[in-house]
Amino acid sequence: MPKDMRSWIGQLEAAGELIRIVKPVHPHTQMGALLYQSREKGLLFENLYGFPGWRSLGMAPANLRHAALAFDTTIEKLIPTAAERTLKRRPVELVSTGPVKDVILTGDQVDLTKLPAHVAGSEETPYIASGLMVARDPDSGIRNVAFHRLQIKGPRKTGALIVPRHTRQILNKYEARNRPMPVSIFIGHHPLYYMAAASTGAFEMDELELAGGLIGESAKVVKSETNDLEVPFDAEIVLEGRVLPNVREDEGPFSEFHDYYVAGMGKNPVIEIDCITMRHDAIFKAIQNGSEVEGCVFHKVPFGVAVYNHIKNIGGYVNLHNVLVLPGLFGIVVQMTPRFYGEAKQVLMGVLSSPILHPKVAIAVDEDVNIFNYWEVLWAINTRCNPQDDIVVIPGTRIHPMDPTGFEPVPPGGPYWHRIGGKVIIDATKPPLCAGEQAGKPFQRLKPMGWESVRLEDFLP
Ligand SMILES: Cc1cc2nc3c(=O)[nH]c(=O)nc-3n(C[C@H](O)[C@H](O)[C@H](O)COP(=O)(O)O)c2cc1C
Ligand SMILES: [Mn+2]
Structure with missing residues (x-):
């Protein structure tokens, strides 16, 4: 069975772990509270005020029980199982096209404000919290995939938090040469892709190869339209763009993993988006971040695994x-x-x-x-x-x-x-x-x- 966001929705629903919300919900004023309350079930919002035609999935996984489901195991065996699978890797498989290329938007067609990104916390503006940023080291060609919160700042502009880890190491090299860093950011996939992106390993570890190991089959990827980065062919949405070299602007606040706002806000990097590709009926992925909500689940498993394998x-x-x-x-x-x-x-x-x-x-x-x-x-x-x-x-x-x-x-x-x-x-x-x-x-x-x-x-x- 393919492991994408669609199969994940099906798996949650079959297990009685998903609620479809048909009443209209506003992503900017209501969704944050609903996600924060739903600690037991995933929520599929089928009707979004202000964003006709869009659906959005959140709190999926809502807890470690859901994470165990994604790994096809029990909560007791979750960390030992994930720890074993983390040691495996599968090379990616390049394919010519896929559903993520159904729709291709470039130039003035690009408008991030039309995406149903939600407002997570009361002090915030709309953020894409579910984007997995693909970047490549300009010297070695090594790929990196990581979560980076994206504050929507305009139709083609976002802010980003890039803490001193691998993406930052790559960005440092581009900035030293005063060149923009190409990025392709995929939104909406099976949770094991998110777990892989949040995993901590050596710089050489390719998170897409890890995703293949966790899933048990190679991740299939397609080339981006405007840069040479590959992205999963079956993601829901991809944003292609450039981190502008040595540009810093105010970013934040944002609900962080420990239930506080004051976290990394300040002068942070800026991204210009050149192209959006997506499925014709793309489902947006909302991630409510905070303690004991979805963002935290994506941390807890990879952290548990890294600590388990270390000790x-x-x-x-x-x-x-x-x-x-x-x-x-x-x-x-x-x-x-x-x-x-x-x-x-x-x-x-x-x-x-x-x-x-x-x-x-x-x-x-x-x-x-x-x-x-x-x-x-x-x-x-x-x-x-x-x-x-x-x-x-x-x-x-x-x-x-x-x-x-x-x-x-x-x-x-x-x-x-x-x-x-x-x-x-x-x-x-x-x-x-x-x-x-x-x-x-x-x-x-x-x-x-x-x-x-x-x-x-x-x-x-
Ligand atoms: C829900 C979630 C949100 C995250 N947001 C950010 C972020 O905004 N900026 C950041 O630098 N790291 C963020 N991270 C952490 C990185 O994804 C994580 O540290 C990852 O291991 C970094 O990958 P790297 O070591 O390949 O750079 C987030 C993680 C999760 C699970
Ligand atoms: Mn990495």
């Missing part, structure tokens, strides 16, 4: 079961069975120093703690952690540049934007296996009499 080999081998990214994305829970004294702390140091910049709170719990129940994690912290030994604060580290608690020595817009702050390790595990059974006894969880066989539903009236 599983610490000290040679870790008896690692699972990883959960906490709301706000600055906290990670590791579920493991420690074998040695100090092993959990060592693993948590890895969590705080992995390819992912966000984590500042790292918590380890045992295999008998259900990490998908926050109260169980809090229970473990309360009952298996002796703060004088098990909590360690590391001051003065580089933390995420959008963490408002940190000190910001260099403002956004340039290549050195960052913040400084503390990080904390919380070891909420019981004594390790090497301590023997006796040492673990006080931490054996009670089990109610009859637990294996007696079920409440059998006794309900």
